[in-house]
Amino acid sequence: DEDAAEDEEGAESADDVNSDSGPEEDEGPDSSDEEEAEDEESAADDDPLADEDDDESKLQEIDKVLGTKEKKTRGVGVFPAEPKRKGKPKDEYAGGDTSDEEDIRNTVGNIPMHWYDEYKHVGYDWDAKRIVKAKQGDAIDDFLQRMEDPNFWRTVRDPQTGQKVILSDEDIALVKRIMAGRNPDAEYDDHEPWIDWFTSEVEKMPIRNIPDSKRSFLPSRVERQKIGKMVNALKMGWAKTRAEQERLKAARKGPKFYMLWETDHGKEEMRRIHDHVTAPKRPLPHHSESYNPPPEYLFNENELAEWKRHEEEPWKRKLHFVPQQFKSLREVPAYDKFVKERFIRCLDLYLCPRGKRTRVTVGPEYLIPKLPSPRDLQPFPTLQNLIYKGHTDMVRSISVEPLGEYLVTGSDDRSVKIWEIATARCIRTIPTGDIVRSVAWCPNAKIPLVAVASGKRVLLINPKVGDHLLVKKMDDLLAEAPRSDTLDNERIRTAVQWGEVSEEDYKLGVRIAITHFREVKQVTWHGRGDYFATVMPDAANRSVMIHQLSKRRSQLPFSKSKGLVQCVLFHPVKPCLFVATQRHVRVYDLVKQELLKKLFPSCKWISSMAIHPKGDNLLIATYEKKVMWFDLDLSTKPYQQLRLHNSAVRNVAFHLRYPLFASASDDRSVIVSHGMVYNDLLQNPLIVPLRRLEHHDRVNDFAVFDVVFHPTQPWLFSSGADHTVRLYT
Numbered sequence: 148d149e150d151a152a153e154d155e156e157g158a159e160s161a162d163d164v165n166s167d168s169g170p171e172e173d174e175g176p177d178s179s180d181e182e183e184a185e186d187e188e189s190a191a192d193d194d195p196l197a198d199e200d201d202d203e204s205k206l207q208e209i210d211k212v213l214g215t216k217e218k219k220t221r222g223v224g225v226f227p228a229e230p231k232r233k234g235k236p237k238d239e240y241a242g243g244d245t246s247d248e249e250d251i252r253n254t255v256g257n258i259p260m261h262w263y264d265e266y267k268h269v270g271y272d273w274d275a276k277r278i279v280k281a282k283q284g285d286a287i288d289d290f291l292q293r294m295e296d297p298n299f300w301r302t303v304r305d306p307q308t309g310q311k312v313i314l315s316d317e318d319i320a321l322v323k324r325i326m327a328g329r330n331p332d333a334e335y336d337d338h339e340p341w342i343d344w345f346t347s348e349v350e351k352m353p354i355r356n357i358p359d360s361k362r363s364f365l366p367s368r369v370e371r372q373k374i375g376k377m378v379n380a381l382k383m384g385w386a387k388t389r390a391e392q393e394r395l396k397a398a399r400k401g402p403k404f405y406m407l408w409e410t411d412h413g414k415e416e417m418r419r420i421h422d423h424v425t426a427p428k429r430p431l432p433h434h435s436e437s438y439n440p441p442p443e444y445l446f447n448e449n450e451l452a453e454w455k456r457h458e459e460e461p462w463k464r465k466l467h468f469v470p471q472q473f474k475s476l477r478e479v480p481a482y483d484k485f486v487k488e489r490f491i492r493c494l495d496l497y498l499c500p501r502g503k504r505t506r507v508t509v510g511p512e513y514l515i516p517k518l519p520s521p522r523d524l525q526p527f528p529t530l531q532n533l534i535y536k537g538h539t540d541m542v543r544s545i546s547v548e549p550l551g552e553y554l555v556t557g558s559d560d561r562s563v564k565i566w567e568i569a570t571a572r573c574i575r576t577i578p579t580g581d582i583v584r585s586v587a588w589c590p591n592a593k594i595p596l597v598a599v600a601s602g603k604r605v606l607l608i609n610p611k612v613g614d615h616l617l618v619k620k621m622d623d624l625l626a627e628a629p630r631s632d633t634l635d636n637e638r639i640r641t642a643v644q645w646g647e648v649s650e651e652d653y654k655l656g657v658r659i660a661i662t663h664f665r666e667v668k669q670v671t672w673h674g675r676g677d678y679f680a681t682v683m684p685d686a687a688n689r690s691v692m693i694h695q696l697s698k699r700r701s702q703l704p705f706s707k708s709k710g711l712v713q714c715v716l717f718h719p720v721k722p723c724l725f726v727a728t729q730r731h732v733r734v735y736d737l738v739k740q741e742l743l744k745k746l747f748p749s750c751k752w753i754s755s756m757a758i759h760p761k762g763d764n765l766l767i768a769t770y771e772k773k774v775m776w777f778d779l780d781l782s783t784k785p786y787q788q789l790r791l792h793n794s795a796v797r798n799v800a801f802h803l804r805y806p807l808f809a810s811a812s813d814d815r816s817v818i819v820s821h822g823m824v825y826n827d828l829l830q831n832p833l834i835v836p837l838r839r840l841e842h843h844d845r846v847n848d849f850a851v852f853d854v855v856f857h858p859t860q861p862w863l864f865s866s867g868a869d870h871t872v873r874l875y876t
């Protein structure tokens with residue numbers, strides 16, 4: 148059916164051709180046939196290839212049947228070359244017309260022809276009629292044409308019309324020359340004789356002896372001005388890249404809106420745009436310009452001679468006039484230099500250029516100090532090594548034995564546990580009967596005691612670990628209470644009581660129980676091990692108490708309350724006590740019983756503090772996510788503030804031997820930092836954050852409560868709300 152439809156369309160196109168030929172061609176087929184026969188004979192005589200072209204003769208027969216004079220069909224099939232006329236052929240390009248589109252029958256242009264794969268036509272001719280696709284034969288038709296058609300080897304298919312075009316001898320010769328790698332033009336001679344336009348003989352005198360102009364020896368002034376403008380634009384920041392120029396160009400092309408009525412605001416805006424620099428004001432009058440200046444402003448003979456000596460160089464004078472003294476204002480004469488000074492002032496305003504000083508922009512990389520690499524600051528804790536499990540509630544406080552073999556922990560499960568550090572084995576569990584808020588191992592290795600703050604009691608426990616001789620000797624010393632002739636006053640007796648323990652507690656290791664009238668939050672030891680201090684935040688002026696173990700006595704160092712006390716610390720070398728309230732830290736001299744200094748951390752709530760082993764630097768942790776480093780010899784304000792945590796900082800700690808310190812926070816992190824303190828007082832401490840350790844789990848918005856370093860190794864212990872204690876090495 149499709150072939151029949153195509154035949155019908157071909158027939159319709161043939162009828163259209165016949166109808167377009169005009170009335171002269173309809174007079175009779177005989178006359179037209181005779182004329183065509185004569186044209187064919189003349190073409191055969193002129194064309195030597197006419198006998199060999201069988202397709203041309205076949206098409207001529209088809210044209211005879213159709214009765215047309217046109218030799219180039221517009222439908223499907225093969226279109227032959229135009230037959231030559233009798234006589235000398237006329238050159239249609241003799242007048243200079245060299246149209247390249249005359250042979251183009253498909254007017255679709257240079258488009259991909261696969262767009263017409265789904266249609267029956269391949270485009271449109273000059274008359275806007277469809278060009279029907281040529282029939283595509285199968286393999287048998289291709290084989291028959293290969294065997295029968297002598298011009299098969301020179302036939303190509305036109306992709307625009309689908310027709311088969313026979314290449315001429317000139318086209319084939321051109322293709323062969325291109326395939327052989329020769330010049331496409333056969334008339335071009337590659338080996339034509341060389342024309343030596345310039346002789347090889349060196350002349351004594353130049354052929355072109357025009358003297359060079361003076362301008363050729365001088366640099367171009369116009370180019371210098373252009374380069375100067377470019378350099379100035381780069382300095383002032385006016386030069387723009389191509390992308391910025393295109394952006395500005397696009398913005399200028401966009402719509403612009405203007406105010407219909409101009410207002411005062413517009414004038415101020417124009418002043419701002421033009422960047423008007425106001426004139427500098429004259430300096431205010433000095434005491435020397437008074438009509439009755441003080442005597443010290445009047446010139447003596449030497450000063451007057453010096454002033455007159457610089458008459459030719461007036462800019463070197465300190466004053467542009469000589470101060471004079473009058474008894475009253477009405478005696479002051481007219482100023483003879485008034486007009487001259489006003490004239491100079493006008494000249495300055497008119498001639499002197501005004502400008503704004505450009506500020507030197509310092510990049511942040513210049514402000515940030517260059518810190519050493521953490522690899523160069525080893526050793527420091529990097530990995531979690533052991534987990535101490537056994538408590539059933541959050542572990543609030545931990546402490547390490549001075550020799551570094553055992554660890555004591557206090558928890559909200561109302562118990563104290565003694566651990567072996569190397570194996571994470573729980574050696575002993577001591578119930579306390581109340582929540583344990585603070586534990587502290589005596590820093591003196593010869594005194595095997597642990598102070599535990601549980602509720603309102605402070606328990607002194609013998610852990611029964613380490614040297615058995617020291618353990619037995621300590622029990623013998625604490626068995627008998629020392630006699631004291633002095634009597635405590637009423638304030639001390641009502642605040643604290645030293646008492647004996649029951650047999651059950653004694654078997655567990657508790658040797659002394661000190662009962663306070665308020666809940667004890669913290670307990671801390673002095674470096675020698677004979678004194679320890681306790682903190683009761685709710686006890687007002689009796690919130691801090693110092694206890695002496697050898698005499699079993701207590702003292703109240705303060706008679707007035709300076710605020711809500713959070714924690715206290717003993718100085719490691721000097722007889723000083725650090726007392727931290729909510730917003731300040733006070734340093735007291737225990738010998739002179741006076742205030743040494745007051746530190747201002749500029750925070751709202753202090754959580755804990757730690758002192759450097761040398762005693763010259765202090766760390767303060769706050770609930771405002773900050774850790775502050777104080778240099779006590781430098782200032783009463785923080786030397787550096789570290790904002791390393793995302794939540795409240797619970798505790799801080801220094802290492803006794805290595806330049807390390809750590810901070811624990813409720814954001815589950817323990818941050819280890821390098822803190823080097825130099826012996827040279829002119830060199831500031833070096834602080835470098837090293838490692839963030841996040842292994843604890845958060846429970847009810849609590850995470851890590853306490854951190855403490857090993858006394859001899861670069862190890863770190865941390866206790867948290869997840870009922871565990873972790874060791875980092």
